[in-house]
Amino acid sequence: MQDAIIQVENLTKIYKLYDSPVARFKESLDPIRRKYHHDFYALKNVTFDVKKGESIGIIGKNGSGKSTLLKILTGVLTPTSGKVSVGGKISALLELGAGFNPELSGIENIYFNGMLMGYTREEMDERLDDILAFADISEFVLQPVKTYSSGMFVRLAFAVAVNVDPDILIIDEALSVGDALFQQRCIARIRAMRESGLTLLFVSHTPDVIRALCDTAIWLEGGCIKIIKEAVKVSNAYQHEIFLENNRLKSGQYLHKDSSCNMQKLDAAIVEKASKNITTSESIHIHHVNVINNSGELVDELCHGEDFEIEVQLSSGIYIPSLSVGILIKDRLGIDLTGESNFNKFRKGIALEYGQVATVSFRSKMLLSGGQTYTIALSLNSVSRWDRGDNILLYRDDAAAAFKVIADMDRPLWFKFYQEFGVHIDVE
Structure with missing residues (x-):
């Protein structure tokens, strides 16, 4: 060269x-x-x-x-x-x-x-x-x-x-x-x-x-x-390999004798697919990951300041005694910006029986900077301890969905995330 x-x-x-x-x-x-x-x-x-x-x-x-x-x-x-x-x-x-x-x-x-x-x-x-x-x-x-x-x-x-x-x-x-x-x-x-x-x-x-x-x-x-x-x-692939290794170390802790995560080993072909479905379990089926606006419509664009929700629907072919469904919103460079999980919110997981369908909705106000496209990463984990010492990754997709935020021209942002503050002014 x-x-x-x-x-x-x-x-x-x-x-x-x-x-x-x-x-x-x-x-x-x-x-x-x-x-x-x-x-x-x-x-x-x-x-x-x-x-x-x-x-x-x-x-x-x-x-x-x-x-x-x-x-x-x-x-x-x-x-x-x-x-x-x-x-x-x-x-x-x-x-x-x-x-x-x-x-x-x-x-x-x-x-x-x-x-x-x-x-x-x-x-x-x-x-x-x-x-x-x-x-x-x-x-x-x-x-x-x-x-x-x-x-x-x-x-x-x-x-x-x-x-x-x-x-x-x-x-x-x-x-x-x-x-x-x-x-x-x-x-x-x-x-x-x-x-x-x-x-x-x-x-x-x-x-x-x-x-x-x-x-x-x-x-x-x-x-x-x-x-x-x-x-x-590459960084996404490396991160998931670390998750897989942790799972292999903890594989004996999984609670159901018929459960089979069947974690897939990384290879270059998987990485080439934009790091989608790098970590997956054949026993988990994702029905959809949808972005829904304040009118209840499925969308790929949201206005800054708008109420919205991210809806995840899935089913399992195994019994999972404590399931954590987590989302992570990333910017165009793949930098983690914000996220949530049911386990983090309620300090307990979802008990999901064989064949059951679970729908988890994450509701919030869109406070990210406008004019940019963001991706939603989805992760499913078996975890029951608050220190996550028994965490086993079942599924992860770093590009489960994407959406664009339309800027509020009356309130332009020069930073990635708007945190609402109370402002007090005292002039003497």
């Missing part, structure tokens, strides 16, 4: 694992070079390209190869085989502490990092005020970073990373330890940098962040690329 700023081809990283230090010693001295180790593939034949200005999310379980990939891209590690080509200046936030000397003060580490990236002291002098203003750690910047809390460290590291004019910004889950307000500032800054042409590689275990910041996502599993597609599809 000619316009790619990052090219990765057949990238492989192998670690030699020994059962004991003695085995390592024996291998080093063996005259006929017998192997006393086994190979562990941290990455295996990974291939992808990143265009200039593109934002790539990387998702996967611990040990899937995410951090290894980023370390190779930044030159911290060398690959066992394969090719990596990077066509721009990289600024990276890897694991906590990477690139910082704990004995040096915050100020000294700012200059130290700038030197590692090829900047002169004079060039870092020009950026110092912006870095200190963004980090906002006051007099602690004069103290050794070994005395910093994890949150203070991330503040300084992120402030340095975004103020050195990188072509490529790489972040490895570092923002998860910051406070909420600082995380919001970081995300706003990343979005602004993306608009100016920044290329982003972002590792996170939080699907919402991947959906919000990334165009494309790579799902790594066992050192290999399992899926590489649109960020919404």
Whole structure:
């Protein structure tokens, strides 16, 4: 790909694992070079390209190869085989502490990092005020970073990373330890940098962040690329795989001996269907998911401020002693906005006998921003404990229905959701 700023081809990283230090010693001295180790593939034949200005999310379980990939891209590690080509200046936030000397003060580490990236002291002098203003750690910047809390460290590291004019910004889950307000500032800054042409590689275990910041996502599993597609599809698929795994762990807790969830394993074909019916049970039948306006009509458009309901009708081929029916409204990026379930509302589930039909209606006032289309995700769970420790996912559809909200021109909104407030004014 000619316009790619990052090219990765057949990238492989192998670690030699020994059962004991003695085995390592024996291998080093063996005259006929017998192997006393086994190979562990941290990455295996990974291939992808990143265009200039593109934002790539990387998702996967611990040990899937995410951090290894980023370390190779930044030159911290060398690959066992394969090719990596990077066509721009990289600024990276890897694991906590990477690139910082704990004995040096915050100020000294700012200059130290700038030197590692090829900047002169004079060039870092020009950026110092912006870095200190963004980090906002006051007099602690004069103290050794070994005395910093994890949150203070991330503040300084992120402030340095975004103020050195990188072509490529790489972040490895570092923002998860910051406070909420600082995380919001970081995300706003990343979005602004993306608009100016920044290329982003972002590792996170939080699907919402991947959906919000990334165009494309790579799902790594066992050192290999399992899926590489649109960020919404991949993050939804990953989230449902986690649900499935939790169900498999809890499968022995299901209360009826004839119940059979028959959970379907994810594959690329299912993901290609816009993540619909990723998680399903042959024993559950969804009759409809309807959007109904205040006149009782089935619609696909609602006016802002209008009373409406979402009606879900289903039947079951098994006995479910405590069923939770939940809806989740998402924006066009797949970001969760609001939702409800009968279990959350009443703290108890629905006892559904074999063959019974259940209709669950969720009624509210439409307070979402107009001029946009929203999707309704539907999930059915067997759950009886309020802490959801016995939760088993039976069915999930991330695009069960969709609707558009027509804007109220007398009250335009510049935010996603209108929360009605009482307003008191006192002028003296």
